[in-house]
Amino acid sequence: MGYILNILTIGSVKMDDKAYTPDEVAKIFQISKHTVYELIKRGELQAFKIGNKMRIEHSELERFKEITKAPSRKTRTEQTDSIHHLTEPIRLSGSHDFLVERFIKQATSLQLHIQPSYVGSLEGLMMLYRNHCDIAAIHLLDPLSQEYNLPFIHQLFVHESISVVRFAAREQGFIVAKGNPKQIQDFNDLTRKDIQFINRQKGAGTRFLLDSKLSQKGIDPKNINGYANEEWNHLSTASYISKGRADVAFGIKSAASHLGLDFIPVAKEHFDLVFRFTDEKKQSLKELITYLQSKDFKKSLIDLEGYSIEDLGKIIYQY
Template identity: 35%
Template sequence: MGQFLTPQEVADLLKIKKNTVYEMVKRGEIKGVKVGKQLRIDADVLQASLSPSGAEEDPVILCGQDMLLDTLCDCLGEAPYNIKAYRSKQGSYNGLFALYQRQVHMATAHLWDGQSDTYNLPYIHWMLPGTDADVYHLVRRQQGFYVPEGNPKGVTGWEDLKRKDLIFVNREPGCGVRVLVDEKLRKMGIDPKDVRGYTKEEGSHLSVACAVAEGEGDYGVGIEKIAAAMDNIDFIPLQTENYDLVIRREDRDKPFAKAAVEIIRSEAFREKVRHMGGYDVSLMGQEA
């Protein structure tokens, strides 16, 4: 009998999150078996499934929380590239840290620096010391407040973070939205402890919007695309952000990096993302 691995052991082996392992099993990309009530993965079957002929020996891990990255991973897996690629749903800050630690192959970022009023490049410089990186534009997105339909509390902008009659729905540390909120608070001289609801954290744009829709808070920050898909949420635009792809420069000639850049510069991929709605693809593929 071969060796059976737990989902956590597979996650550690592939340097991905345990939830990603469950998703891979659900999609049929790796085979799981039940041992009693527990899910287990045969180590020999895992190795065979992740090392197909013509593909890169190890799966490529791409960090980011936007669903367009699933489309990029799908394109990498198709001919002529045939590169197995998986998305690790880490936020921008944590994704850059994972890239620096060589836990992943590529990362995405939408990190606003309040000092320079720019996106991503300052953080890449700080978080990848001694590491040159190639940065490519993916999309531009609108960040703003999610509020209940009709905006009953009259939320208008960042200054509303000072209001004591509002309950905020925050995001988790390490994601781009959390960095944006914390930078805005710092610039406005607001102590996070003075923001009602600051410690209430959700793990995605959608979960923030749902929390607001269900009355758990009065407002929260997220991308416009999510609000557009919900009937009971209005969107208050705050600023346009750059969402970029980051690859270590030493990897630029590796098959996965060359394929990723070729894909995001293709009109076919641009059209796929454009049809998703909510994205400005005018700069896609250009170097930042």
């Protein structure tokens, strides 16, 4: 029997819907923890991943129970083909983004299964370099050239067959409580003794941009309360502000909008998808790029506060 769950992303998890750890899943289905990890490793049991933590949504566990209750009416050949398709997902690693979530969800209409791992831009690009994923989602600012993404790509990918596709431009800035009660306006305010900051993890594109700005302004991170406190995605970082656990975060405008927070713009950045072609995935990746460039996908993107998709689907580098 194939234990198959659809892949989930952090944005698809409802705030009031419990997400289970592999240990908890093992207890629910009365199997060993080792079995759960083996099923995940083989792609038969899918989980969304943030950093190095895996979670499975409650509603998906309920659906899984229903699937395992009754025998499938499919022929053995159909079952084998279906399992083979789902155990060979397209692996996407890198930065977390709400539009990426939407892209992953809509890719199912192409009968393509994308498995995301939100580990930050730098780690996502390194995973692509090591052939541990097929797509890297990145927004890395080179501090010397002040150019996004391509300087890193040129250093890593010399002979590999890749395409860099522009996904969106995003607004980055300060996320603060409604009404900006601490009157935070610029980077110098981060060093105030009455300000508590929440940071993104090392390797995140947002962290690259923040550190570049601090360096330009001669600000020592040691003087920022909370600089060492790290979170792994935009929404969880912004939640520190909404819950009153921090006064300011540095992140994207859409995260502030999701939680009804105020936003002070600082910079616009380029968010790109890097596709690495292999014989096994080449056709599927080409289909994804074609869909990215389609009018249908562009029309599906609504509520784009904090984004610009003027160059969506544009190939900015190809080898």
